[in-house]
Amino acid sequence: MRDVHRFLASLVGIFYLTCRLGGATPKSLCRKVLLLEPSSEHALRGHLLTNITVPSASSCSFFCFDTPECFSYNVGPGPDELEFTCELSDSDAAQHPDDLVPRPGFTYQGYENACLTSVPCSSHRACRIGYEDPFRCTCQMNYTGLSCELPKNVKVDVLSAGLDDDVGSDYCNLKVDGTEYCLKMRGHNIAAFYMNGTLIANAAFDTHRDEAAPNNMSYLIDSLPSNTLVLVAVQDSAFVRKSPAAIQSLIALGAVPPVWPNGHRASWFLIGYKGEPRPSWVKQGFADRYQGPSNGTAVFPREGCLPHGNQIEKWCSSP
Ligand SMILES: *[C@@H]1O[C@H](CO)[C@@H](O)[C@H](O)[C@H]1NC(C)=O
Ligand SMILES: *[C@@H]1O[C@H](CO)[C@@H](O)[C@H](O)[C@H]1NC(C)=O
Numbered sequence: 001m002r003d004v005h006r007f008l009a010s011l012v013g014i015f016y017l018t019c020r021l022g023g024a025t026p027k028s029l030c031r032k033v034l035l036l037e038p039s040s041e042h043a044l045r046g047h048l049l050t051n052i053t054v055p056s057a058s059s060c061s062f063f064c065f066d067t068p069e070c071f072s073y074n075v076g077p078g079p080d081e082l083e084f085t086c087e088l089s090d091s092d093a094a095q096h097p098d099d100l101v102p103r104p105g106f107t108y109q110g111y112e113n114a115c116l117t118s119v120p121c122s123s124h125r126a127c128r129i130g131y132e133d134p135f136r137c138t139c140q141m142n143y144t145g146l147s148c149e150l151p152k153n154v155k156v157d158v159l160s161a162g163l164d165d166d167v168g169s170d171y172c173n174l175k176v177d178g179t180e181y182c183l184k185m186r187g188h189n190i191a192a193f194y195m196n197g198t199l200i201a202n203a204a205f206d207t208h209r210d211e212a213a214p215n216n217m218s219y220l221i222d223s224l225p226s227n228t229l230v231l232v233a234v235q236d237s238a239f240v241r242k243s244p245a246a247i248q249s250l251i252a253l254g255a256v257p258p259v260w261p262n263g264h265r266a267s268w269f270l271i272g273y274k275g276e277p278r279p280s281w282v283k284q285g286f287a288d289r290y291q292g293p294s295n296g297t298a299v300f301p302r303e304g305c306l307p308h309g310n311q312i313e314k315w316c317s318s319p
């Protein structure tokens with residue numbers, strides 16, 4: 001573990017030099033900070049970002065410098081004589097003067113904090129010190145996208161209601177990240193997405209009246225690419241028209257018996273996944289006529305490689 005830290009600490013030094021020498025690093029990603037007078041025998045309390053062990057006090061300095069979220073650090077005695085404890089903080093004594101407290105053997109080091117005087121960053125964006133405009137704002141933890149508008153997790157909300165269920169007006173929800181994709185028609189409503197939350201297709205099949213509906217639905221499901229989120233919710237009534245092909249297609253998405261609504265005006269939904277292995281968030285719900293609505297939610301990490309706060313930075317997650 002300590003070897004890893006030593007290795008990282010030595011890398012950090014190189015990034016620092018590359019940036020200072022104006023090498024291949026884009027200027028906008030270079031960090032330039034002004035060190036304030038250190039406070040010896042003191043440490044900042046309660047704003048810990050990372051706690052590591054380093055081979056020298058200067059490694060701690062490089063580590064903070066290379067961590068965009070780092071505003072200040074405490075460095076002090078480590079677990080043994082040859083090592084140092086390095087605590088990076090996501091805030092500083094300028095913002096929290098009361099948290100700068102005496103601590104034997106430790107030194108607190110802060111940077112000049114431009115975030116205190118500049119315009120605050122917009123929603124889901126956080127101010128980082130030491131970067132040139134417009135790159136001083138980066139995404140807060142758990143948000144991504146060019147304007148930091150996307151949560152790193154995809155959030156799914158599904159609701160199915162039969163005509164006689166007591167729900168007011170909303171008889172179908174197929175929501176991803178708060179956006180409604182249900183066409184709200186009688187029968188089976190479907191929406192399919194890439195695992196980054198982008199819609200592939202949505203459709204509705206009148207499985208109450210239209211004889212072709214179940215096989216058409218089966219055809220749509222079977223033509224979807226692998227590794228997709230597939231949401232299904234019935235609305236009004238979806239009982240009369242059914243087919244073995246449609247049942248097989250729903251089973252392939254993770255549906256288990258009963259794979260069809262339990263009767264006239266019964267509710268039924270599926271938060272399904274096309275692909276292997278089946279994720280733990282796949283779920284299904286149903287209720288008899290008058291007993292609905294049925295609803296459920298799921299949350300999973302967003303897949304993809306998205307611009308993160310600016311054109312250069314990227315946030316990536318792989319399947
Ligand atoms: C950081 O880790 C050291 C041990 O390596 C520990 O003594 C110290 O209390 C930790 N700091 C915080 C703020 O948890
Ligand atoms: C970010 O997401 C992680 C994992 O899903 C969670 O543990 C953490 O509390 C979240 N942080 C914030 C600030 O929402």
Ligand SMILES: *[C@@H]1O[C@H](CO)[C@@H](O)[C@H](O)[C@H]1NC(C)=O
Nearest residue numbers: 194195196197198304305306
């Ligand atoms: C989502 O993933 C699909 C397929 O990989 C891709 O074509 C699309 O551009 C991605 N959308 C975003 C917003 O990244």
Ligand SMILES: *[C@@H]1O[C@H](CO)[C@@H](O)[C@H](O)[C@H]1NC(C)=O
Nearest residue numbers: 204205206210212213216217
């Ligand atoms: C089913 O597919 C047929 C042939 O493609 C089409 O004519 C019909 O409108 C479709 N019906 C539904 C309910 O989608």
Ligand SMILES: *[C@@H]1O[C@H](CO)[C@@H](O)[C@H](O)[C@H]1NC(C)=O
Nearest residue numbers: 157158159293294295296297
């Ligand atoms: C179902 O909807 C009700 C009312 O909107 C909500 O309170 C409940 O949490 C939802 N249940 C699930 C599993 O989403």
